[in-house]
Amino acid sequence: MPELPEVETVRRGLEPAMEDARFTSIEVRRADLRFPLPKDFVQRLIGKTVTGLGRRAKYILADLSSGEVLIMHLGMSGSFRVSRSNREKTPGEFYHERANDAKHDHIVFEMSSGWTLTFNDPRRFGFMRLVARNELERGPLFRAIGPEPLGNTFDAAKLAGACKGKKSSLKVALSDQKVVAGLGNIYVCEVLYHARLSPKRMASMLANNKGEPTETAYTLVDAIKVVLNEAIKAGGSSLRDHRQTTGELGYFQHSFRVYDREGEICMTPGCGGKIRRIVQTGRSTFYCPVCQR
DNA sequence: CCGCGGGCCTGAGAGC
């Protein structure tokens, strides 16, 4: 599912097609995404140049020459297809594996770079929005969002500060975008496995009674950075392979160590535990009850 | 303010 590493991979895939390019044509086939597109969506984009393509949490941000930012969110099932414009396409050309998918092509951008970007999202949990650059940070989407886990400002003290006094578990706290941005259900499980921490531990144990980070907080921050960086690295290679075959830029299946492995033997050498699935605030958690304590 | 649970949406997979 598109969590931070997948979103970052998509951003990198879009960059050569979008950066320094103008929107030459825009087709909106469905405007009723998670949130409806603004009525003047096309008008505000057409002819504008993308001056830079960034990411914050799970949002892809295209800076525009107009001073606005195009915010793109993939939701649960969103992806982009990148293809050459000005070329006759056989209907269904890119869909040799999932013949019916064209019906979920909701937005088509043609860029002056010669690339066409097609936003596909079967479940329509994704959305796009336009916001003035200088209002982005204060806006409803980013106002309350926590630090970027791979940025310099995210460290054990930050994490401890955000978790001190929390009544929830580590699993639930790490899933909270206000605590740290970009982790979702899958990577929270993977991070806790890497840190050898039980998802049921209380988040408040990341801070001592003076609010300072505990040893566990350092371990956890390290695990977050390692797991995310590895996933992004894996995405980079998978991105190239994927582009060659279908042109589709979405999320892809990493090989996860605990996620969706209920009943399998733990991959930690010599552990021998059996991966368990529990439900925390309505979401599946996968962990090894032997080596995650 | 905080934590929790429901809802949005569709496709995949299980079970009968």
Add this chain to the structure above:
DNA sequence: TGCTCTCAGGCCCGCG
């Protein structure tokens, strides 16, 4: 084979 049911999860919102 085909129907129905459940589940998946990012994020918002309303409830207690």
